[in-house]
Amino acid sequence: MKNNRGSIARAGNALRNVLLVLTMFFVTVPMLVVVWTSIQPNTYPKFPPTQFSLKWWNEALTGEWMRPLALSAEIAGIATIISVILGSAAAYALARSNSRARTMLEGFLTSPLLLPEIVISLAVLQFISMFGGSWLGPELLIAAHVTIGIPFVVRTVGVSLVGVDPLWERAAYDLGASRLRTFFTITLPLMKSGIFAGALFAFIMSFNNVELSLFLTSRSATTLPIKILNYMEFEYSPSLAAVAVTGMAGILLIAVIASRFTRMTDFIGGR
């Protein structure tokens, strides 16, 4: 009887491990396939992988793709800076106030994450058109991306401020530092980790964004993900794989740089 149960448990464990490995394959394979597609010569990669070619990269690294790539990086960069400034200020205000309005305001500031982005995108386009504007362009994309950047920064900076005792600020102030100096020597360094994490999230959300940008791009202002998507919907070309890998590499590079300043896992999951 006992033996029997032991072997059932072992079989269960084995089954669990097999499922786990399969799930990890499921998560990883599509992305590996994109990298593989970009460095082989056929329209579809052939198994087993024996051929190597950079011809899709030659096609990809042209002005047609570099312009949207640069635009995406520019929009994400500016949106991140604005999100960090507005979000950090709001998070600081929330952490230093005991008012009942605080809970409500935090809920409001993070509410854009609860709305489907495609709904926000449509609402913004219709709102602007209602006032006779045909104001599509990078500025509008930045404005929209900031609304989902702010919630991330409010969250991460809020988390990093939890451990900050307001008495430290008071101590600096009592010892003669000005409010400004107190902020720059005490408060800001303590918020740093949250700011970097929030900035990274905001940048990734903006740089990769499809749904929020969907109705707000124009012919003169098309971001990289939207341009790749437009191509994918109508035709299939492996040079897209090379373009996509370029974008992915850029994000990974930024993530690696940011992770030198902050521990991302502090801000994911566990509450």
Next chain:
Amino acid sequence: MRTVLTSPTKATSVPGRPVPGNNKRRSKLNLGLPGIIWVLAVCAIPTAVMLGTSFFTYEGASVTGPVTLENYTDLFSDSYFRSVLLDTVWMAAAVGVICLILGTLVAHFLVRSNSRLRGLVILLVILPLVSSVVVRTYGWLVLLENGGLINSVAMDLGLIDAPIAFIGSRFAVIIGLVHVLLPFSVFTIMSSLQGVDSSLERASRDLGAGPVATFRRITIPLIAPGLISGFILTFTISIGAYATVAVLGGGSLQTLAVLVRERMVTSLEWGQAAAIAAIILVIGAFVVGLLLSFSRKTRIPGVSE
């Protein structure tokens, strides 16, 4: 795409002593104003206005009265719309359930095991989060197309005679969405599982329950709030997901989000687009309300208590 983030809790303060900020509470709250105004102007007000104008008649971009349900009645009298609505809801539900199963599997491993591979698994789970939805979707396209990797390998092996048309099928869309959303359910369930004392599970085992019974009768009830918020998160994101469905649906399989774009950009029916957007919001709110009434204890990531 959204990420599950931890919520800041109250900063500690020593009672009875003046603290910077307390005496100047109003000026500190002012620091939050620019952010609040931004969210109002570029998200809250436009969305509220659109919900309102969906009950009016659109003439191009402008709206004229009187109040009418026409946008909605037009939609619901269209059998194609009704089938898209059903497709959207049941595919989102399927995605939510599959994400729960796989998410629990991965989260349980990450929290309860002390394997050396945990770091690698976390990395692999986070990877889809930082890579673009476009990259992931492209990967599935290469795998699932008629001339794609899976079909060509299966034909070489003689398993099938003709390629299976995955693209455009519900299967492809569900697979693609599960791939995008799995990290969300993993992190939600993980944080819930971290709050469960593992000695409860050990006690159950010591008292003679098998691993399956322990999991079903001890672990699952304890992490139910996490499971519910995981489902809510993946379900609501699925309903609004555009890119994955547009590409893997191959243009023939539509969901509400894809239909919004078609009505807005192709057939220029702005009123119907607004009405569909409102319906997406209502379905999301309805499911959140329904599941929350099952479990009062549940907290949705993204909403502070």
